[in-house]
Amino acid sequence: MQIEENGQGTLRNNLSGKLAYYSFFPTPLQSLRQLNLTEETYRTLSACSRKLGELEGMLYFVPNADMYLTMYARKEALLSSQIEGTQCTFDDLLSPSQTQLHHKDVADVVNYVRAVARGVELLKKMPLCTRLLRQVHAVLLDGVRGTEKNPGELRSSQNWIGPSGCTIATASFVPPNIEDLSNTLQDLERFINEPQVEMDPIVRAALVHYQFETAHPFLDGNGRLGRLLITLMLINDGVLHSCLFYPSFQFKKNRSEYYRQLTSVRERGTYEEWIEFFCNSLLESAKDSVGSLKNLVDLHNRSTATITENLGRTAANGQRLLGILEEHPIVDTAFIAAQLDIGRSTASSLVKSFEELGILRPLDESRQRYRQYGYEEYLSILREDAEPIR
Missing domain, CATH: 1.10.3290.10 (Fido-like domain)
Incomplete structure (x- = not known):
């Protein structure tokens, strides 16, 4: 030197x-x-x-x-x-x-x-x-x-x-x-x-x-x-x-x-x-x-409104799931069931509803069991410029 x-x-x-x-x-x-x-x-x-x-x-x-x-x-x-x-x-x-x-x-x-x-x-x-x-x-x-x-x-x-x-x-x-x-x-x-x-x-x-x-x-x-x-x-x-x-x-x-x-x-x-x-x-x-932060808050407000407007009697569980997704944006059905203290079939139905609303997306379409789902819009905000250096 x-x-x-x-x-x-x-x-x-x-x-x-x-x-x-x-x-x-x-x-x-x-x-x-x-x-x-x-x-x-x-x-x-x-x-x-x-x-x-x-x-x-x-x-x-x-x-x-x-x-x-x-x-x-x-x-x-x-x-x-x-x-x-x-x-x-x-x-x-x-x-x-x-x-x-x-x-x-x-x-x-x-x-x-x-x-x-x-x-x-x-x-x-x-x-x-x-x-x-x-x-x-x-x-x-x-x-x-x-x-x-x-x-x-x-x-x-x-x-x-x-x-x-x-x-x-x-x-x-x-x-x-x-x-x-x-x-x-x-x-x-x-x-x-x-x-x-x-x-x-x-x-x-x-x-x-x-x-x-x-x-x-x-x-x-x-x-x-x-x-x-x-x-x-x-x-x-x-x-x-x-x-x-x-x-x-x-x-x-x-x-x-x-x-x-x-x-x-x-x-x-x-x-x-x-x-x-x-x-x-x-x-x-x-x-x-x-x-x-602005994008995350805007997404929260949009997702909250979408759940309220579309899920009817299951909206309460839907809002609880949204709160979980904002802390754990990658989940599986067993994790959701445990976090919400609900049965696997109820959790599976909730996941299907979130898929239909475009909130959740399967991360691996080829897997039928133990499939993981991502809160994709949320993840895309946090992923910004967070890919490894090759």
Whole structure:
């Protein structure tokens, strides 16, 4: 790694002889030179704050808001995991057949959802600190790929980033050595928890995400935890009150540029360009979240009206089924019968009615037994740009 010194950090010479290598020691965020953000970046920041405020405001008037938040948390988990190469789809994540988590990619995403919930819960009890992140990391890697890499424990050896099979000598980036890692995390913790009234919280989130990814404090899971940290920062700084959008939406769509921007800060100190990219990414993600929420609420209202107008005496059970579908949009007859506490034949008749109304659609026409059905319009809204990267 080569750098153009611009206040972003220094290269440390480690070991000697054939074992010698350079690691990167980032400048503490408190010591950064004055940021010179462009007028365009300030406009984007303002627009992003307004859009996130609009999203928060919408939730006060949305029925079953917690259910939509759960879906958004799942989508963020899926998108963030897909950036790392996970091949899980939204349908995989929601399918009843995956309840045993035999699909390793599904397990990764489910752990991410659990880790988000754990982080939000811990924020109510302690400051956003290394101890909190270690506990979240332990959930993230619990029983899945990477579980052999000390979940919840800071690395005690040098790691590096580069193409598969590369050595530390040929790596594209070598994070801080162990001594520098300790100092970097202490500085980062102070920056997070010391008020900086003059700095926009979205800018703070951008800088913290960069610094965490640069520190790479764990042996695995740093990318996913770093993106989860964005949401925790925004909650910590009062921008959000819950996980109500999916910031990884644009990072996944522009994955190469996302990585290039992070690398550029390390190599050339381009903090302003990174912040501009980060703000634009969050704005587009917030716009998509608002649009999706409007579409989901509109679909809820249309489906409710359709059930009321067409199902007569079974409309009550129909409305209960709609509520189940908004939490579990992929179902089978046995699942519906259990959830509604009705017989299999009654559940089967209800499914047939929902098929005729166009609400449910069989996912596999070739199967006669154990057939699954999807709330297709609902799924199509949530599937937007949520296909794996091939």
